[in-house]
Amino acid sequence: MGTYRSLWVEIGCRKCGVVGPFDIQFKTGSDYLETYKAGEIVDDSSLSPEKVFAGCADYYCRPCFEAWRADDLDAQRRVIADMAREGIVEVFTMGKRLSPQEIEACRPSLPSGAIGIGSWLHACDLEVLSDGVPVFPRLRTSDAVGEDFDRRMEDAMRRRGWPHGDECFRFDLEVFVSPD
């Protein structure tokens, strides 16, 4: 597994606007979880000035992230139930096909931080098929169904007031060392 470095900066949550410390993760190619604060003076050849590193961070503060996660899980259940109702997918658990109502009733308690439909499907031991082909994890033959799911999730999360839809990480940050 690749490691990374962290730069802690005070930025605003994209949902509630609260300003707090966010961990911007970036890679230089030789990283051992070094941690910096914005404005810190560094002496490290991997961090020479003029280099710019792509950084990623959470969009949301902790409480907003937890709210996003709960909404995301709820939206996943409803979207998959809708897709089952429309005959696009079939959902099975241990060989038994579930009705849309039964799909919506699958509400596991997930480990903290678990996101993505894989966590939900695994926790409830569900299989999602389209024309007999597993939809998750994504296979080439089910790309269209997966893209349909992504679009529905994006719409559902924006309707619920999440400014970045079904995405909770931002990849639009840059980290650099100024020469002075």
Ligand SMILES: [Zn+2]
């Ligand atoms: Zn927030």
